[in-house]
Amino acid sequence: xxxxxxxxxxxxxxxxxxxxxxxxxxxxxxxxxxxxxxxxxxxxxxxxxxxxxxxxxxxxxxxxxxxxxxxxxxxxxxxxxxxxxxxxxxxxxxxxxxxxxxxxxxxxxxxxxxxxxxxxxxxxxxxxxxxxxxxxxxxxxxxxxxxxxxxxxxxxxxxxxxxxxxxxxxxxxxxxxxxxxxxxxxxxxxxxxxxxxxxxxxxxxxxxxxxxxxxxxxxxxxxxxxxxxxxxxxxxxxxxxxxxxxxxxxxxxxxxxxxxxxxxxxxxxxxxxxxxxxxxxxxxxxxxxxxxxxxxxxxxxxxxxxxxxxxxxxxxxxxxxxxxxxxxxxxxxxxxxxxxxxxxxxxxxxxxxxxxxxxxxxxxxxxxxxxxxxxxxxxxxxxxxxxxxxxxxxxxxxxxxxxxxxxxxxxxxxxxxxxxxxxxxxxxxxxxxxxxxxxxxxxxxx
Amino acid sequence: xxxxxxxxxxxxxxxxxxxxxxxxxxxxxxxxxxxxxxxxxxxxxxxxxxxxxxxxxxxxxxxxxxxxxxxxxxxxxxxxxxxxxxxxxxxxxxxxxxxxxxxxxxxxxxxxxxxxxxxxxxxxxxxxxxxxxxxxxxxxxxxxxxxxxxxxxxxxxxxxxxxxxxxxxxxxxxxxxxxxxxxxxxxxxxxxxxxxxxxxxxxxxxxxxxxxxxxxxxxxxxxxxxxxxxxxxxxxxxxxxxxxxxxxxxxxxxxxxxxxxx
Numbered sequence: 001x002x003x004x005x006x007x008x009x010x011x012x013x014x015x016x017x018x019x020x021x022x023x024x025x026x027x028x029x030x031x032x033x034x035x036x037x038x039x040x041x042x043x044x045x046x047x048x049x050x051x052x053x054x055x056x057x058x059x060x061x062x063x064x065x066x067x068x069x070x071x072x073x074x075x076x077x078x079x080x081x082x083x084x085x086x087x088x089x090x091x092x093x094x095x096x097x098x099x100x101x102x103x104x105x106x107x108x109x110x111x112x113x114x115x116x117x118x119x120x121x122x123x124x125x126x127x128x129x130x131x132x133x134x135x136x137x138x139x140x141x142x143x144x145x146x147x148x149x150x151x152x153x154x155x156x157x158x159x160x161x162x163x164x165x166x167x168x169x170x171x172x173x174x175x176x177x178x179x180x181x182x183x184x185x186x187x188x189x190x191x192x193x194x195x196x197x198x199x200x201x202x203x204x205x206x207x208x209x210x211x212x213x214x215x216x217x218x219x220x221x222x223x224x225x226x227x228x229x230x231x232x233x234x235x236x237x238x239x240x241x242x243x244x245x246x247x248x249x250x251x252x253x254x255x256x257x258x259x260x261x262x263x264x265x266x267x268x269x270x271x272x273x274x275x276x277x278x279x280x281x282x283x284x285x286x287x288x289x290x291x292x293x294x295x296x297x298x299x300x301x302x303x304x305x306x307x308x309x310x311x312x313x314x315x316x317x318x319x320x321x322x323x324x325x326x327x328x329x330x331x332x333x334x335x336x337x338x339x340x341x342x343x344x345x346x347x348x349x350x351x352x353x354x355x356x357x358x359x360x361x362x363x364x365x366x367x368x369x370x371x372x373x374x375x376x377x378x379x380x381x382x383x384x385x386x387x388x389x390x391x392x393x394x395x396x397x398x399x400x401x402x403x404x405x406x407x408x409x410x411x412x413x414x415x416x417x418x419x420x421x422x423x424x425x426x427x428x429x430x431x432x433x434x435x436x437x438x439x440x441x442x443x444x445x446x
Numbered sequence: 447x448x449x450x451x452x453x454x455x456x457x458x459x460x461x462x463x464x465x466x467x468x469x470x471x472x473x474x475x476x477x478x479x480x481x482x483x484x485x486x487x488x489x490x491x492x493x494x495x496x497x498x499x500x501x502x503x504x505x506x507x508x509x510x511x512x513x514x515x516x517x518x519x520x521x522x523x524x525x526x527x528x529x530x531x532x533x534x535x536x537x538x539x540x541x542x543x544x545x546x547x548x549x550x551x552x553x554x555x556x557x558x559x560x561x562x563x564x565x566x567x568x569x570x571x572x573x574x575x576x577x578x579x580x581x582x583x584x585x586x587x588x589x590x591x592x593x594x595x596x597x598x599x600x601x602x603x604x605x606x607x608x609x610x611x612x613x614x615x616x617x618x619x620x621x622x623x624x625x626x627x628x629x630x631x632x633x634x635x636x637x638x639x640x641x642x643x644x645x646x647x648x649x650x651x652x653x654x655x656x657x658x659x660x661x662x663x664x665x666x667x668x669x670x671x672x673x674x675x676x677x678x679x680x681x682x683x684x685x686x687x688x689x690x691x692x693x694x695x696x697x698x699x700x701x702x703x704x705x706x707x708x
Binding site: 069272 | 481588592610615621624
């Protein structure tokens with residue numbers, strides 16, 4: 001008699017001699033959620049409540065002291081946010097997540113959970129402008145410095161690591177040049193030095209790449225973008241992969257030493273797999289407070305439910321537009337890794353077989369005035385500072401998202417005065433191509 | 447805290463509290479390829495409610511040194527070594543899955559060292575399927591996947607964790623992945639080979655609490671029936687819609703059952 005051949009299976013539950021894997025598409029709809037126990041509501045309810053009633057004083061004390069699980073106050077946790085946290089953990093293949101106010105809050109929370117003044121970060125130079133601001137201008141004021149490196153040059157990553165380095169950080173696809181980060185190689189280098197690798201996976205989402213499978217240790221998203229897809233909320237999420245050995249590294253006393261701010265809790269004693277996330281919740285979100293509102297979590301959940309469908313449409317449209325632009329006489333230098341001339345084409349085929357996202361840049365041959373004319377002539381593409389919306393978007397990075405970046409760093413990041421960044425939406429591809437064609441014609445006449 | 451047991455340094459979680467010999471002691475014993483962290487909520491509760499808690503990492507597991515022990519009886523003797531090292535005359539023993547067999551054997555062979563026993567997700571005997579044993583022997587990842595699949599009720603396969611933000615099956619899988627090579631196979635062999643469970647139960651004089659998952663696929667409720675019938679002084683709590691990972695699937699129900707018993 002054997003366990004799995006003698007058990008009374010629930011109805012519809014096939015006998016299993018192989019592991020059961022719930023597919024990604026199913027997890028986007030169901031992970032973390034179940035019909036509401038109180039009402040039977042099928043959609044995840046919006047628990048728009050600051051706080052939750054304690055059954056008795058002992059229960060209250062136990063909740064505060066992490067002797068029981070549950071919700072106390074919505075800055076620390078909230079039932080709607082918790083569904084959204086579980087869902088993204090499931091999709092990324094992580095162990096736990098924390099929903100925060102925005103992608104920038106997720107990056108900040110990751111950093112302050114791991115280190116304090118006197119620490120150092122090695123980061124890819126090809127970053128979102130907001131991330132660059134935080135690392136290059138703001139964090140040094142708090143004693144945390146960053147060395148920026150060419151993400152393609154592993155020797156630069158290696159050379160930049162110092163004794164006080166506590167984190168390596170990059171984006172799956174660099175912004176705006178779409179440098180493909182070789183996550184496995186950078187992760188291996190980080191681990192050689194007892195350091196974790198943090199990945200901003202906003203552009204790819206778990207539909208296109210799951211960085212934990214390539215060795216990353218922490219992942220975050222600006223959920224404002226493709227995870228939501230609708231462009232109506234600002235939100236972020238930070239996910240713990242659960243693999244990094246904080247004790248073996250011995251470089252992270254915030255996780256391995258008693259924390260006076262929570263009854264001398266040692267987070268690696270408390271949780272073998274999610275010590276990082278535990279500290280992020282028990283200290284970071286408690287004290288820095290950049291929490292997510294339940295209504296926002298609900299709206300992001302609505303977006304995630306259609307993530308596979310939307311991402312495939314984004315990719316299909318992007319491929320058609322890239323093909324159109326590639327043949328246009330006014331267009332120069334399209335930076336899309338699916339094109340053979342892109343420097344990371346081979347790596348992209350390996351890491352991103354489903355597609356390289358729906359954000360890419362290209363340059364217009366001509367003057368800055370022609371670039372301005374192009375953007376202003378677009379009717380369907382909206383000129384604004386966002387990506388990952390269901391609607392198609394366009395921006396001029398040098399004068400907007402990256403305007404604080406020095407000319408030298410702009411050049412190093414592959415951005416010129418003529419660079420245009422598109423975020424391809426879900427409209428019909430023919431209409432988008434017509435819009436681009438008309439705007440290019442207007443630019444040509446300028 | 448680290449404790450020297452039979453010359454090896456082993457780890458026991460105490461809920462961030464100093465060990466106080468004036469207080470009664472609860473020993474929490476994990477299952478195959480697990481560690482103390484499976485008890486984090488329940489053990490922390492008792493550590494802050496007038497008990498010493500020793501949520502151990504068995505040798506070769508978690509933070510403990512040494513090699514995994516070969517049989518359930520050797521593990522039971524090791525528990526006595528732990529009590530000796532802490533100069534604890536007797537304790538309440540709480541075990542999950544393989545840990546429940548260790549509790550049973552310890553109480554049967556060293557009755558003077560045990561006050562009460564709690565068996566969570568028990569099955570006596572506890573045979574292990576060939577497919578799982580073979581995969582574990584090869585250190586094949588499929589062994590971890592099989593256990594994760596069988597360790598949660600169908601409802602909890604899709605989450606709904608009471609612990610905010612923690613993806614239960616992902617965390618369970620990662621815990622198994624972090625076990626040392628060979629630890630799972632050694633533990634499963636120990637479970638598979640333990641034949642003294644029913645005889646131990648029949649001569650048990652201590653009160654026993656059994657906590658059973660109504661949808662447990664690893665140790666189905668009917669596999670605990672012979673044990674339940676054999677134990678002279680028992681209380682059985684069945685948690686519906688709960689699989690084998692009772693401490694995480696139903697943390698409050700497990701804690702409340704423990705509180706009412708110890």
